Amino acid sequence: MSRLRTDDGFAGKSDEFYAMLIDAHDGLDDEQSEALNARLLLLLANQIGDLDTLREAIETAGRTG
Amino acid sequence: MTRYTYSSYPYRKPPELDGGSHPAVPVIIVGAGPVGLAAAIDLALHDIRTVVLDDNDVVSVGSRAICWSKRSLEIFDRLGVGERMVDKGITWKVGRLFHRDREVYSFDLQEEPGHKMPAFINLQQYHVEQFLVERALEFPDLIDIRWKNRVTGIEQQPSCVRLAIETPDGAYTLESRYALACDGANSSIRGMMGLDFDGRAFEEHFLIADIEMDADLSNERLFWFEPTFHSGQSALLHKQPDNIYRIDLQLGPDADPAEERKPERVTPRVSAMLGGRPFEIDWVSVYTFQCRRMKAFVHDRIIFAGDSAHVVSPFGARGGNSGIQDIDNLCWKLAAVLLGRASRDLLKSYDEERCHGADENILHSSRSTSFMTPKSKTERLFRDAVLHLAGEMPFARRLVNSGRLSEPCSLTHRGLQRGQDMASGRLPPGTPCPDAPVETARSSDDWLLGHLGGEFRILHQPDGIGSEAHLPSKLPALIVGRDLKDREGLLRQRYALEAGVTYLVRPDQHIAAAWNRADAGRILDALELAGGQA
Numbered sequence: 001m002s003r004l005r006t007d008d009g010f011a012g013k014s015d016e017f018y019a020m021l022i023d024a025h026d027g028l029d030d031e032q033s034e035a036l037n038a039r040l041l042l043l044l045a046n047q048i049g050d051l052d053t054l055r056e057a058i059e060t061a062g063r064t065g
Numbered sequence: 066m067t068r069y070t071y072s073s074y075p076y077r078k079p080p081e082l083d084g085g086s087h088p089a090v091p092v093i094i095v096g097a098g099p100v101g102l103a104a105a106i107d108l109a110l111h112d113i114r115t116v117v118l119d120d121n122d123v124v125s126v127g128s129r130a131i132c133w134s135k136r137s138l139e140i141f142d143r144l145g146v147g148e149r150m151v152d153k154g155i156t157w158k159v160g161r162l163f164h165r166d167r168e169v170y171s172f173d174l175q176e177e178p179g180h181k182m183p184a185f186i187n188l189q190q191y192h193v194e195q196f197l198v199e200r201a202l203e204f205p206d207l208i209d210i211r212w213k214n215r216v217t218g219i220e221q222q223p224s225c226v227r228l229a230i231e232t233p234d235g236a237y238t239l240e241s242r243y244a245l246a247c248d249g250a251n252s253s254i255r256g257m258m259g260l261d262f263d264g265r266a267f268e269e270h271f272l273i274a275d276i277e278m279d280a281d282l283s284n285e286r287l288f289w290f291e292p293t294f295h296s297g298q299s300a301l302l303h304k305q306p307d308n309i310y311r312i313d314l315q316l317g318p319d320a321d322p323a324e325e326r327k328p329e330r331v332t333p334r335v336s337a338m339l340g341g342r343p344f345e346i347d348w349v350s351v352y353t354f355q356c357r358r359m360k361a362f363v364h365d366r367i368i369f370a371g372d373s374a375h376v377v378s379p380f381g382a383r384g385g386n387s388g389i390q391d392i393d394n395l396c397w398k399l400a401a402v403l404l405g406r407a408s409r410d411l412l413k414s415y416d417e418e419r420c421h422g423a424d425e426n427i428l429h430s431s432r433s434t435s436f437m438t439p440k441s442k443t444e445r446l447f448r449d450a451v452l453h454l455a456g457e458m459p460f461a462r463r464l465v466n467s468g469r470l471s472e473p474c475s476l477t478h479r480g481l482q483r484g485q486d487m488a489s490g491r492l493p494p495g496t497p498c499p500d501a502p503v504e505t506a507r508s509s510d511d512w513l514l515g516h517l518g519g520e521f522r523i524l525h526q527p528d529g530i531g532s533e534a535h536l537p538s539k540l541p542a543l544i545v546g547r548d549l550k551d552r553e554g555l556l557r558q559r560y561a562l563e564a565g566v567t568y569l570v571r572p573d574q575h576i577a578a579a580w581n582r583a584d585a586g587r588i589l590d591a592l593e594l595a596g597g598q599a
C-alpha cells in the first residue's frame with residue numbers, strides 16, 4: 001500500500017509555496033543554499049515521521065531524476 | 066496568400082486647422098490600440114462623444130497579442146464585436162507540456178458548458194483592432210478617430226485638459242474634460258507628466274515569430290522546457306487563424322536582438338522546431354519583458370488604462386486582456402461623472418479596483434517568468450526537479466508554470482464593494498457575473514450576459530407571493546420567469562437563486578450587492594454606494 005501522497009497537497013496554493021521556497025534562497029550563495037535545503041529536508045522529514053512514507057519518497061526521488 | 070494585408074486608414078485634416086470655433090469634447094483618447102478603441106466604443110454606448118488620436122494610421126503591425134480570454138470576449142460582446150471575434154478566432158482549450166522530448170502532461174481548460182463565450186480564442190491583434198475600428202466607425206456622431214495625430218504636449222487645468230497635437234498639416238490644440246492615456250507601454254503622456262513606472266525587468270531575450278505554414282496542426286498550445294530542437298530553455302507553438310502559427314523561443318540573457326531578428330538566424334531555428342516543414346516568416350521580434358505599473362492610474366483629469374498603466378510579460382496572456390478589463394471598469398464610471406450622475410470620487414474606485422487587477426497580473430506573470438528563466442543554480446535545480454517529478458507525480462504538475470492564463474479578477478471586498486450588502490449563500494459583491502443559457506423574448510437560445518451590463522440592473526428570483534413589488538421601480542430589472550427562463554437550470558445553480566433572492570449588478574457585469582430578502586430602500590442605498598447616484 002502506497003503511503004506517499006502524489007496528488008496536490010497545497011490546496012490550490014502551489015504557486016505561493018513555490019515562490020516562498022525560491023524567496024528563501026534569495027541572497028544565498030550555492031553552498032548556503034545547499035545547507036538550507038538540507039535543513040529544510042530534515043525538518044519536513046521529521047514532520048512526516050513515518051518511515052515507510054519517507055522510504056517511498058526517497059525511492060521516488062531517486063528514480064525520477 | 067492568406068496573410069493579413071495592412072491597409073492604412075485615411076488621415077483627414079483636423080477641422081481645428083481650418084479655423085473657426087469647435088466645441089470642446091468631453092473625452093479625448095490618446096492611442097487607437099485595442100484599449101483606446103474599446104474605450105471609445107464603450108463611451109459611445111453611453112452617449113459620450115470622444116476624439117481618438119493616434120500617431121499612426123494602421124492597426125498593430127505584427128500580431129503581438131494572440132490569446133483573448135473569455136472575460137475579454139464577454140466585454141467585446143457587450144461592445145458589439147464579440148461574436149465576430151469568436152467566428153474569426155481559433156478556439157482552443159488543450160495545452161501540452163513537454164520536457165525535452167517527453168510529454169509531461171496535458172491540460173484541458175475544462176470549458177464548462179453553458180457559457181456563450183469560449184475559455185480562450187487565438188486571434189491576431191491586428192484583426193482585433195480592425196474589428197474594433199470598424200465597430201467604432203458605426204458611431205460617426207460620437208467617435209472621431211484621427212489618424213496621424215500625435216500628441217506632443219499635455220497640460221492640466223482645473224476644468225479641462227489641453228493637448229498639443231501634431232499632424233501632417235501642422236499643429237493644433239484640443240481641449241476636453243478628461244483625457245484617457247491609452248498610448249501603450251512607452252506612454253508619451255506618462256513621460257511628459259514625469260510619472261513613475263516601477264517594477265522589474267527580466268534579462269532574458271525571447272524570439273517571437275509568426276510564421277505562415279500550410280499544415281493542419283491541432284489547436285493546442287504546445288510548450289517545451291529544454292526542447293531538443295532548440296538550445297534555449299523553452300519553446301512555444303500556438304495556432305492562429307489564416308494558417309499563422311506563433312512561435313516563441315527563449316534565447317537567453319546574452320542574445321543580440323539585432324542579430325537574432327535576421328531571417329538567416331530565425332529560419333534555421335524555426336526549421337529545427339518544425340522538423341523541415343515548409344513555412345514563411347510573417348513577423349519577427351526579439352523582446353525582453355517587464356512587469357511594471359504606475360502607482361496611480363487616475364491623475365485628476367488624466368486617466369491611464371492598458372499598457373500605459375501596467376505591463377506584464379506575455380506568459381499568461383494578461384496584457385491586452387487586462388487592458389480591456391480596465392476599460393470595462395472605467396467607462397461606465399466616467400460616463401456617470403460626465404452625465405452628472407456621480408461625483409468625481411467614483412473614479413477613485415477605478416484606480417483601486419484596477420490597480421488590484423494589475424497587481425494580480427504582475428504577480429502571476431512574474432512567477433511564470435521566474436519559473437521559465439531560473440536565475441540562480443538553486444532556482445534552476447528546483448525548476449528541473451519539478452519537471453522531473455511531473456511525469457509521475459500529479460502534484461508536481463501544478464508547480465510547473467509556463468504561464469497562468471488570464472482569469473477575470475474578483476473585486477470582492479474592494480473599491481465599491483466595501484460596505485455593500487451581501488447575502489449568505491449568494492455570490493459575494495465584486496464577483497464577475499457568470500454567464501448562463503436563458504430563453505427570452507429575443508431568442509429561445511439566448512444568454513444571460515447579453516441582458517446584463519451597460520447600466521445598473523436588478524436580477525431577481527420571485528418568491529411567488531409578490532416579492533417583485535418591493536423592487537424600486539426606477540431601476541431596470543430582470544425577473545426570472547418573466548423576462549427570462551432558465552434554460553438548463555444553470556442560472557439557478559451559478560447564482561444560487563432561491564425564492565426572493567435579489568442581485569444588484571454593476572454596468573460592468575460584476576455583482577454590486579445581494580439580498581436574500583430585499584426592499585426598495587436597501588437596493589437604492591446599495592445603488593448609491595456603488596456609484597449609481599449623485
Ligand SMILES: Cc1cc2nc3c(=O)[nH]c(=O)nc-3n(C[C@H](O)[C@H](O)[C@H](O)COP(=O)(O)OP(=O)(O)OC[C@H]3O[C@@H](n4cnc5c(N)ncnc54)[C@H](O)[C@@H]3O)c2cc1C
Pocket residue numbers: 095096097098099100101118119120121125129130131132133190214215216217247248249250252253254273352370371372373379382383384385386387388
Ligand atoms: C510578443 C507579445 C505577445 C503578447 N501576447 C498577448 C496575448 O496573447 N494576450 C494579451 O492579452 N496580450 C498580449 N500582449 C500584450 C498586448 O499586446 C498589449 O497589452 C496591448 O497591445 C496593449 O494595448 P494598448 O491599447 O494599451 O496599447 P498599444 O497596443 O501599444 O497601443 C497604443 C497606441 O497608442 C499610440 N500612441 C502612442 N503614443 C502616442 C502619441 N503620443 N500620440 C498619439 N498616439 C500615440 C500608438 O501608435 C498605438 O497605436 C502581448 C505583447 C507582446 C509584445
